[in-house]
Amino acid sequence: MKLGTQMTPESPGRGTRFAMIASGSDGNAGVLQSGETLLLIDAGVSYPRLFAGLARLGLTPQQISAILLTHEHGDHVCGLAALLRRHHCPVATTKETRHGLGRRGELRSKAAEWIELRPGQPSWVGGLEVLAFRTAHDARGPVGYRIEAKDAGVTYATDTGHATPELLEAVAGCALLALESNHCPDLLRRGPYPRRLKERVASDRGHLANQQAAEVLGAAVSAQLRAVLALHISKINNHPDLAVRALSTGLAAAQNEARCLAVGRRGSDWIDC
Numbered sequence: 001m002k003l004g005t006q007m008t009p010e011s012p013g014r015g016t017r018f019a020m021i022a023s024g025s026d027g028n029a030g031v032l033q034s035g036e037t038l039l040l041i042d043a044g045v046s047y048p049r050l051f052a053g054l055a056r057l058g059l060t061p062q063q064i065s066a067i068l069l070t071h072e073h074g075d076h077v078c079g080l081a082a083l084l085r086r087h088h089c090p091v092a093t094t095k096e097t098r099h100g101l102g103r104r105g106e107l108r109s110k111a112a113e114w115i116e117l118r119p120g121q122p123s124w125v126g127g128l129e130v131l132a133f134r135t136a137h138d139a140r141g142p143v144g145y146r147i148e149a150k151d152a153g154v155t156y157a158t159d160t161g162h163a164t165p166e167l168l169e170a171v172a173g174c175a176l177l178a179l180e181s182n183h184c185p186d187l188l189r190r191g192p193y194p195r196r197l198k199e200r201v202a203s204d205r206g207h208l209a210n211q212q213a214a215e216v217l218g219a220a221v222s223a224q225l226r227a228v229l230a231l232h233i234s235k236i237n238n239h240p241d242l243a244v245r246a247l248s249t250g251l252a253a254a255q256n257e258a259r260c261l262a263v264g265r266r267g268s269d270w271i272d273c
């Protein structure tokens with residue numbers, strides 16, 4: 001599949017699969033492969049980590065069709081410049097996030113193409129239909145993504161202080177949900193963070209708590225839902241088991257048997273959608 005914003009659906013062939021290269025406060029990057037299209041979602045790891053993570057999944061950076069960015073925080077974009085220096089490919093994000101990257105030097109000129117995404121309006125990126133939807137986070141124009149891949153909707157939602165109505169709409173009927181489950185409020189409250197940082201994390205524009213993530217599942221659960229990935233799990237204010245337990249309880253309440261797994265700094269294997 002040729003790169004860019006061509007208005008044709010992706011070609012038939014391989015099915016859809018998703019994996020995380022890394023997730024957490026020290027770096028976030030995911031990949032969605034569908035047919036000949038490979039989308040990188042966030043580029044928040046160093047180039048060596050990205051290269052190694054892609055290699056682990058049987059991929060190379062040159063296969064990336066386009067990059068989607070959720071917001072400009074370093075744990076989501078710190079590897080972008082190094083990647084673009086080696087592989088010119090389109091970068092799709094909101095105008096505000098692109099603007100936010102300006103501080104990171106000459107980044108803007110290095111992308112082969114910038115695709116401006118407007119929240120709520122579907123766009124074609126690398127041959128797939130991509131919907132950016134607003135999240136609630138202390139960044140300029142943060143979004144999550146719903147991607148319509150071959151026979152499967154994939155929703156990626158991280159770094160959000162609460163589940164926005166747009167987020168709840170975007171998770172409906174998805175086959176795979178990659179969802180922030182950042183902290184346990186009790187551990188955050190009792191933990192070592194300074195008071196202001198605790199308030200930021202727990203705020204309406206901070207990060208999603210386990211129970212909030214579990215509540216999102218009510219909107220996501222459908223016959224199509226096959227897997228839920230718990231993302232951005234705090235090493236200090238949470239534990240992977242707590243996140244999975246909360247999400248599994250949400251799934252069980254909805255009588256859904258989707259697989260649920262926690263993803264940390266080492267990423268995940270491929271998950272078929």
Ligand SMILES: [Zn+2]
Pocket residue numbers: 071073137139159
């Ligand atoms: Zn952030």
Ligand SMILES: [Zn+2]
Pocket residue numbers: 024025028073075076159232
């Ligand atoms: Zn983050």
